[in-house]
Amino acid sequence: MFNLDLDHSNPLGTQRNVRYLQYISAFCAGILQVSQFVNLAWGSPTVPLLLAKDSPIGRPLTYDEVSWMLSIIYAGIIIGSVLLLLLFDRLGPKSILMVGAALTIISWILLGLAKSFAMLIIGRVIAGIGDGISFPCISIYICEIASKDIRGRLGAIPVLIGIFGNVFIFGAGPYLGYQTLIISCAIFPSIFLILFFFMPNSPYYLIRRGRKNEAKTNLMRLLGSNAPFEVEISLKEIEDTVRRETEGETLMQLLLSPNFRKSLLIVFVAHNIINFCGLTFISPYLQVILASSGISLSKELTSVIYGLVQVPAVILSGILMDKVGRKPLFCVSSLGASVTLIIEGVYIYHQDVKLGNLSFVPVVCLTLYKFFISFGILHLPYFIVGELFTTSTKKVGSFIVTAYSSIVVFGSIKIFGSMFSSWGFDTLCWIFGSVCFIGVLFSLFMLPETKGRSFDEIQNNLSSKNTSPPEQINQ
Structure with a gap:
């Protein structure tokens, strides 16, 4: 991330350049995000097919096997995260993203050819490895190529593009055959590989590797300018940032620093909120949940609505992220998701009572829940x-x-899958809703505001007990 707000930093008063390549790079990263979302939601239309007597693998799966197939992808993600740790410095974010896409293509080939439960498991594990090695790199890549004044909206682009993966799975998935669905899913990482090959690498990575000339060339492309003054200012900022973060301290000293521990704690809490907000359970089990909720609309139509509602949520989030900041978005997202889940749970709890004209409640609540989740918790x-x-x-x-x-x-x-049949979906809604409410407290008292701040300013803010508004820091 570098400062390209030329209205303030350029003494010549040059007009701000059109940074179209930053937007194109973010769009390409979004195509890989489509693939990743497809990987995670693939079970929604596929589980009913694999449970049927005419299962595409030759025999119907049991519910226990289905839970393994849905959850085993996260074991692959763990393996992928280890590979990311080992390969990040050597390959850089751009190459890591391309490796992840290649592994995803391999996984779809294996799933398409699968004639046994074991082959399904292998395919899902490889899909998880691809996601694990590439998913964290999307935000890293975007932050390292983005100007600080548009970093928020660039970060929202991959999520906005990515949600079409959910729309595709929930909307088209129920109407496509098993093999057709897999071929369609494999198209996304294939397109990404072709397009992303021409995108620039992170200038931060290139400086860390001592490739200054290449970093300067990429900066010129990202800035949309050949003016030496503009490029040198940004290049010097990157060099200074990398130098300060690497000189005089070993990696272990950096990991033991108060800033790292504080950052890890903040990210750790944020990820616990998204892990337990219900999204990872509701999405793959959506068809089963809808069938048990007694809704009047068809499950297929409800799935389409559930997928499409993310689009306006992420667009609105992207517009507001660099205007109002990260904290308000996370707070509103958490509060809205909490309220809708609690209402959903109350309705399901009283489902045996004749509720007359209130049969629309479960669809409305699930739709609003997905809207609020997509507004902040999903990507922040x-x-x-x-x-x-x-x-x-x-x-x-x-x-x-x-x-x-x-x-x-x-x-x-695995656990919530068992609780779904024994405790009921109403209890799970209340558990997930309580976690979302914790997100409100987290956003108010713990999450730092990073709107409009450079990397150095963010680290200085973490070191300070008194947080100053971004406007004061930038002045």
């Missing part, structure tokens, strides 16, 4: 990883958070 915990960690600690921080979250989600899908 991942985005702040790229903002709060320094360039030297991002790989370790990403590894810790991704590995932990994968273990938690793996276990929660």
Whole structure:
């Protein structure tokens, strides 16, 4: 991330350049996000097919096997996060993202050819490895190529593009055959590989590797300018940031620093909120939940609505993120999700009572829940990883958070899958709603505001007990 707000930093008064390549790069990253969302939601239309007597693998799966198939992807994500830790400094975010896409393509090939439960498991594990190695790198890549004044909206672009993966799965998935769905899913990472090959690498990564000339060339492309003055200012800022974060301290000293511990705690809490807000359970089990809720609309139509509602939520979030900041978005997102889940739970609890004209409540609540989740909780915990960690600690921080979250989600899908049949969906709604309300307290008292701040300003803010508004820091 570098300062390109030329209205203030350029004494010549040059007009702000059109940074179209930053937007194109973010759009391409969004295509990979589509693939990642498809990987996670693939079970929604596929589970009924695999449970049927004419299962595409030759025999119907049991519910226990289905829970393993849905959750095992997170074991692969853990493996992928370890590979990310080992390969990040060597390959850089751009190459890591391309490796993740290639692994995803391999996973779809295996799932398409699967004629046994074991082959399904192998395919899902490889899909998880691809997601684990690439998912954290999307926010890191965006933050390292973005200007600070548009970093928030650039960070929202991959999520906005990515949600079309959910729309596709929930909307088209129920109407496509097993093989057709897999071929369609494999198209997304294939397109990404072709387009992203031409995108620039992170200038921060290139400076860390001593490739200054290449970093300067990429900066010129990202700035949309050949003016030496503009490029040199940004290049010097990147060099100074990398130098301060790497000189005089070992990696272990950086990891033990108060800033890293504070950043890790903030990201850790944020990820616990998204891990236990219900999203990872509700999405793959959506068809089953809708069938048990007694809704009047068809499950297929409700799935389409559930997927499409994310679009206006993420667009609005992207517009507001650089205007009102991260804290208000996370607060509103958490509060809205909490209220809708609690109401959903109350309705399900009283489902045996004749509620007359209130049959629309479960659909409305699930739709509003997905809207509020997409407004902030869905993407901010991942985005702040790229903002709060320094360039030297991002790989370790990403590894810790991704590995932990994968273990938690793996276990929660198994546990909540059992609780769904024994405790009922109403109880799960109240549990998830309580977690979302914790997100309100987190956003008010713990989450730092990073709107409009450079990496150095964010680290200085973490070091300070008294947080100053961004406007004061920038002045």
